[in-house]
């Protein structure tokens with residue numbers, strides 16, 4: 322299957338987009354059936370193909386899940402081609418595992434200002450800082466990034482240089498903003514390697530290569546769109562509620578993302594944090610209408626908030642976002658910190674915890690003013706009353722004398738913050754990187770120290786979904 326559904330011409334009608342989505346879904350179903358024959362022995366461990374096949378290591382470092390998604394797709398394809406595939410996030414990789422594999426594929430994104438994804442900290446400090454004998458090892462590195470940042474793909478480039486310095490051989494492909502042509506070049510390269518690594522045993526792949534797919538999408542109907550902040554000084558923020566045309570919601574976990582492309586910009590899927598859990602009966606997201614400098618609405622938010630009508634449909638795909646799921650923090654106390662539409666990712670966790678009968682969580686949420694921007698306020702107040710939320714701090718940045726940001730709350734409440742962390746709490750941050758994400762990181766370092774924050778990152782107790 323090709324990626325043609327992503328390439329629908331710019332002014333395609335809603336009906337054509339829907340048809341394309343159905344076609345993709347039907348083709349995808351066949352593909353999925355084949356993928357099910359491959360067994361994931363663990364969420365991110367070994368994929369069993371034919372056990373005699375050559376071993377290949379697939380490693381990823383991913384902040385918002387794109388590199389992870391590509392790694393999983395490559396791992397499935399290689400598993401299906403007869404390789405013994407070990408799929409690992411970089412933090413689970415050690416020198417012995419690396420040396421014992423003759424071949425490796427790396428999918429590495431860059432975040433922050435040229436930084437490695439959070440979960441890669443251990444890898445950067447331990448493996449990347451040391452030496453390994455990788456002579457004879459063949460690697461292929463895919464670096465994900467965005468040219469708008471000064472340090473384009475710098476983490477992927479750094480790892481590739483390190484691999485070569487250890488004696489490995491192999492190429493690097495940099496991808497700007499998930500650009501299709503570069504991803505196709507990557508797919509072509511992996512297919513060549515697959516052939517070379519399998520040697521005589523290689524069966525040719527079908528001419529229409531289908532493994533590098535966007536996540537499975539299916540048509541959803543927009544059931545309700547509610548303006549959550551009437552009168553706000555900020556852009557209008559909407560709650561969008563979607564139901565699948567099929568009537569059966571796909572599975573997701575709190576922390577996951579919904580990916581969609583709008584008809585006017587079909588080549589650029591956008592991700593939104595999912596604000597609901599499956600038991601809510603709908604997939605919910607918070608979308609702020611963004612206006613460009615000339616006052617024209619942004620392509621995606623304009624379509625979602627004003628363009629499409631309630632009752633219209635759009636193809637949505639769930640994107641597994643392991644680094645922001647609750648995972649091993651499921652039983653820990655949680656400190657949830659966010660602003661604006663970032664409440665969506667935190668709401669998902671709150672709902673999942675309430676559903677699991679678990680309280681012990683502290684929400685620190687920031688917006689402009691208490692009169693117009695206290696969205697979901699009744700729900701939060703109810704959780705507080707019922708004890709699902711142990712603490713709720715709202716920071717209003719435009720509320721006259723009491724104006725403050727979420728990072729100010731963390732500093733004001735530093736004794737609480739320390740006590741919660743000491744009790745084993747995990748910290749989840751969702752919302753804007755500029756201002757909030759950076760400010761929260763600075764505040765945490767002031768209160769807990771750099772080593773304290775690094776320890777949290779190591780233990781997977783500091784998770785960020787910032788954009």
Ligand SMILES: Cc1cc2nc3c(=O)[nH]c(=O)nc-3n(C[C@H](O)[C@H](O)[C@H](O)COP(=O)(O)O)c2cc1C
Nearest residue numbers: 383384385386387388430433435466467470473474
């Ligand atoms: C907060 C943030 C910071 C980023 N910083 C960089 C950067 O410094 N250099 C770069 O090339 N790309 C940067 N990017 C772009 C990401 O690398 C790119 O979106 C990538 O596809 C994300 O992959 P992931 O989902 O696997 O993390 C940044 C993206 C975000 C959201």
